[in-house]
Amino acid sequence: MTSDTVTRPRRVKTRMRPAQRRTAVKTWANTAAIAVVALVFTFPFIWMFFTALKPEDEVFSSSPTFVGSEVRWQNFSDAWTLVPFGRFIFNGFFVSILGALLSIIVAVLSAYAFSRLRFKFRDRLFLLYVLTLVLPQEVLVVPLFIMMNKLGLVDTYAALIVPFAFTAFGTFLMRQFFLTIPLEYEEAALIDGASRFRTLWSVLLPQLTAPLSVLAVFSFIGYYNSYLWPLIVINSQDLATVPLGLSMFTGERGTQWSLMMAAATLAVIPSLIIVALLQRQLIKGVALGGFGGR
Amino acid sequence: MAISTSPGVIASSEAVAPAADQPAVRIPTPAGKKKKGDGLTALAYLAPGFTGFVFFIVVPLIGSLVISLFEWPLFGSPTFIGFANYEKLFGDPTFYTVLLNTVIFAFVYTAVNLALALGVSLWLTTKLKFSGFWRVIFFLPAITPMVANALIWRLMLSQDGLLNSLLGTFGIEGASWLSDSRFALLAVITMSVWQSFGYNVIVLSAGLGGIPKEILEASRVDGTSAWNRLRFIILPMISPSLFFTMTMTMIGAFQVFVQPQILTQGGPGESTNTFVLYLYRNGFVFDKLGYASALAWILFIVVMLITALQFAGQKKWVNYDK
Amino acid sequence: MTRNNRRRRAATLGTAVLMAGAMTALAGCSSGGSAAADGTLSMYTWVSSQSDRDQWESFVSLAQKEDPDLKITIDGPNFNDYWTKVKTRLSGSNPPCILTTQAARAQELEGLLLPLDDLIKSNDVDTSDYDASMLDGMTVDGTIRAIPYDAEPIVLFYNADAFTAAGLTPPGATYTREQFISDAKALTSGDKKGLAIAPGISIPTAWATADGYSGVDEDGTLDLTNSDFVDEIQSFFDLVSVDQVANAPEAADSSDVSQAAFTSGDAAMLLEGPWMYGTFDEAADFTMGVTIVPSTSGEAHGMTQGSGFGIAKNCSDPDAAFKAILAMTTTPVLEAQAQSRGIVPSRPEAVPAWAEGKSPEAAAAVDALLENASAYITTPTWNQVETLMSQYGVEGYRGEKTADEIMDTIQNSVGE
Known part of the structure; x- marks a missing residue:
């Protein structure tokens, strides 16, 4: 079809309009097709939400419908009060924000050293960092747990936040970006008598807001969704993060599927908000770093 | 062994961040005039990160090896037992089952994941309205808590769940997807692919976006078939992205834990028990931290081996020059 | 390099060291005693739900009727997690003194539970007041590890x-x-x-x-x-x-x-x-x-199947803990628990309290089963x-x- 227009340029003008229309129709048809696929794809979430609104005895039905005999919004408030869900969400945000902050500070400082300073063993040390990128975190949970236990940190926020703020990924990502920034700016600043820290803070970082926000968002999500480590290191409900709280809920309310789905919906909502607000950073982050999937 | 993979890792580091045009070889410093290094300053900047790195990564990694030589209960004092944990491990039939399950999971999951991700990201390059929006949609499950995602799948796949009642309306009697050893691992894989292929859609979309339009246009003019275009132009051009997604997806696959834990508890039998689930249970449910550490080290070695193999294989098909 | 610069550099170094220090400091405040100075005991148990919490609190408040000075704080994870978490809780800081266990799990918690035989003797407790099968279930290596409160x-x-x-x-x-x-x-x-x-x-x-x-x-x-x-x-x-x-x-x-x-x-x-x-x-x-x-x-x-109260091996004041346990397992307490929460008491003399308000057949069945009962015996x-x-x-x-x-x-x- 495109070759038509190319090989017979003279007739372009007259044939353009139907062709254009055809293209438009095709585009819309294509869009409709992907919309259907997307709908099927997101169906589990849709079903989750509608199940959350059903009376318990209608969750399993041989002729399933979206809306049950009544719409029970109170399932949400029941789920919220049966377990301290507000507490879980607070813990989730508290841990994730502090964790993301710590990760960023560590990454920026280390990346600065690795990209701007000369010191012995720099490249070898960096290689060591890079090697740990492929290390599955699960290999470390037993010794980390024993360490936390010996330090008396089991069942504390510190145990949730600190051990995973030092992964090489942040340092690696920030270093890659530091390397893209020409040295001239900093040299000028350094010659003017600014300290290194000042140069880093007011010359380098302002140019790196995009990667910084990417790192922040991904650290946040990593902490927020983390499950295995909190499962191991947290004993009390008061310190549970959202996934752990949700699993506690399932332990106690194994059959109350409508309440469980209400709780799951509540757990999913903050993530949906994050996607809605920060989709650009997310896409960029995945495209550049691609690490969040781990 | 870890050291032998090093050149490969560096090679991938370019794939990791295509935006970094500067190769990571020589790093000029602003204080280039000085002869001395910046040792002390570097120490200051590195101290927080490096302390943490040593304390939370290097020490535990070595610690894991040490712990694996002990019988180490959660409460009480450990006893040194040499390599007994490893001996026990190699005589433990569940270990082999779990290893096999995880390897099957990893390969099938990675293959399906990449195929789907490639398909969808190619689709997203066609003429579409709101293509950015669709890309975000496919990405959704990847950032919602996996525990919540797994729960809804458990509900849908349970014996009298949605899937079976839908099949029922067509007169088909559905299987017990989560209790039948023929289907349980498949169910876990399906849920996992749904959960996370959106990540790879985005990575591959970025790779596809990097292909110059002119090249594709030109090939269209040549009358190259769509298949050949994919095979000889698109795939080679996005091979670094493909390689990267493949490696990372594979590493991620070996860490599978939540899905079997929530969907099947590793059952029926051991048919969906995975390495990390077995590791977690041995350490924190069965009170055998030493044995769990031995498992952890085997996991470490397996992942390193597979990653090394992937890096060794990349020379055959990954094309870094654009 | 100017003096100014050097000072700044020192400051950066200082911050870094401080950060590292803070981490170790966080870790520092770890060791702790078992029982608080004011005699408050802590109990670690399963608290799966509000209903569980109510049950433990009513044990404490009923016991307080006999011993008004008794103070017990309650903490714990859900039932499924309890059996592993209790081990880490004891090896962590500020371990609790009183633990609960099912008879079925007494074997598994063997390393944690203090043998109570000496305390039983010194407090003149008559073990025949308790359901024999339950005491049997609570016995590990020939020593009693917990005082049962129910026998179900x-x-x-x-x-x-x-x-x-x-x-x-x-x-x-x-x-x-x-x-x-x-x-x-x-x-x-x-x-x-x-x-x-x-x-x-x-x-x-x-x-x-x-x-x-x-x-x-x-x-x-x-x-x-x-x-x-x-x-x-x-x-x-x-x-x-x-x-x-x-x-x-x-x-x-x-x-x-x-x-x-x-x-x-x-x-x-x-x-x-x-x-x-x-x-x-x-x-x-x-x-x-x-x-x-x-x-x-x-x-x-x-x-x-049934549960009971035991004492952690590393408890610093086992005597106080044992007195508290006795106060929580008296006949009146168990009768009250049987009526309000439906547990089948571990003291045979309190069992009739369970039958109240239930069908006579139910009571007869439970009696028949208790008459010829074996504990749910398990392994570590x-x-x-x-x-x-x-x-x-x-x-x-x-x-x-x-x-x-x-x-x-x-x-x-x-x-x-």
Whole structure:
């Protein structure tokens, strides 16, 4: 079809309009097709939400419908009060924000050293960092747990936040970006008598807001969704993060599927908000770093 | 062994961040005039990160090896037992089952994941309205808590769940997807692919976006078939992205834990028990931290081996020059 | 380099060192004592729900009627996590003094629980005041590790209306396997099943105990592969795979899947602990009956499950802890708990309090079971046995593997 227009340029003008229309129709048809696929794809979430609104005895039905005999919004408030869900969400945000902050500070400082300073063993040390990128975190949970236990940190926020703020990924990502920034700016600043820290803070970082926000968002999500480590290191409900709280809920309310789905919906909502607000950073982050999937 | 993979890792580091045009070889410093290094300053900047790195990564990694030589209960004092944990491990039939399950999971999951991700990201390059929006949609499950995602799948796949009642309306009697050893691992894989292929859609979309339009246009003019275009132009051009997604997806696959834990508890039998689930249970449910550490080290070695193999294989098909 | 610069550099270095220091400081405040200075004791137990918390708090408040100075704080994870978390809790900072344990798990917590025999002697406690099978269950290595507060034989709950509707006579205080299976078949039609089954090994063990068999030998070692026990488990699997009177449980189901099947009327019978009586009675809109676990002979042989209070080995003031435990297990306290929370008390003299407000048949069944009862005896590796049974049992119920194969696998995996 495109070759038509190319090989017979003279007739372009007259044939353009139907062709254009055809293209438009095709585009819309294509869009409709992907919309259907997307709908099927997101169906589990849709079903989750509608199940959350059903009376318990209608969750399993041989002729399933979206809306049950009544719409029970109170399932949400029941789920919220049966377990301290507000507490879980607070813990989730508290841990994730502090964790993301710590990760960023560590990454920026280390990346600065690795990209701007000369010191012995720099490249070898960096290689060591890079090697740990492929290390599955699960290999470390037993010794980390024993360490936390010996330090008396089991069942504390510190145990949730600190051990995973030092992964090489942040340092690696920030270093890659530091390397893209020409040295001239900093040299000028350094010659003017600014300290290194000042140069880093007011010359380098302002140019790196995009990667910084990417790192922040991904650290946040990593902490927020983390499950295995909190499962191991947290004993009390008061310190549970959202996934752990949700699993506690399932332990106690194994059959109350409508309440469980209400709780799951509540757990999913903050993530949906994050996607809605920060989709650009997310896409960029995945495209550049691609690490969040781990 | 870890050291032998090093050149490969560096090679991938370019794939990791295509935006970094500067190769990571020589790093000029602003204080280039000085002869001395910046040792002390570097120490200051590195101290927080490096302390943490040593304390939370290097020490535990070595610690894991040490712990694996002990019988180490959660409460009480450990006893040194040499390599007994490893001996026990190699005589433990569940270990082999779990290893096999995880390897099957990893390969099938990675293959399906990449195929789907490639398909969808190619689709997203066609003429579409709101293509950015669709890309975000496919990405959704990847950032919602996996525990919540797994729960809804458990509900849908349970014996009298949605899937079976839908099949029922067509007169088909559905299987017990989560209790039948023929289907349980498949169910876990399906849920996992749904959960996370959106990540790879985005990575591959970025790779596809990097292909110059002119090249594709030109090939269209040549009358190259769509298949050949994919095979000889698109795939080679996005091979670094493909390689990267493949490696990372594979590493991620070996860490599978939540899905079997929530969907099947590793059952029926051991048919969906995975390495990390077995590791977690041995350490924190069965009170055998030493044995769990031995498992952890085997996991470490397996992942390193597979990653090394992937890096060794990349020379055959990954094309870094654009 | 200017002085200014050097100072700044020093400052950066300082900050870095400070950060590293802060981390170690966070870690520093770890060691702690066991009992607080003002005599407040801490108790670590399972707190799965508000209802659990209420139960523990009522133990404390009832005990305070006798000892007004008693102060106990309560903390803990949910029931499933408790058995591993308790070990880390004790090895962490500020460990608790009082622990709870099921008799079934006393073996597993052996390393944590202080032998109480000396305290029992010095406080003149008469052990014959307690249910013998429960004390037996709480005994590890010849020493008593916890004072039980309840002794609850697993019973068979049934839907009396369903029996009547099917033209059957509801069972009395004897119940043979033969009769049970024929009843269950008569009660099964379409979606309705005769019985509901939860994953796990405790109910199959109660089934075996009814005929006098156990998966643990006299020395307390795991013996799942003895042919009597295997036959019992097989006959339990057969209820699903051969007789088809129940649905196979899914591995990830928790016990309330089967409970809901019973209370909603989808299954006519359920093997459960009598502690569920109140909950079931409230949830079910049919007449509920209670009878013994069916045995080949039809005679009752109960498997008691129950829990009690023990003292952590590293408790700094075991005497105070023991006095608190005694205060929480007096007859009046247990009677009050039996009435308000429906536990079957570990002191026989308090059992009548449980029967109040319940059907006479239920009371008769519980009495019959308690009269000839064995404790649910386990091994230190029971958590693993339980997990494996949840995984493998599914295949047994579905008839894909025999009890022989499954018990063999579990026995070998646990490796004793």
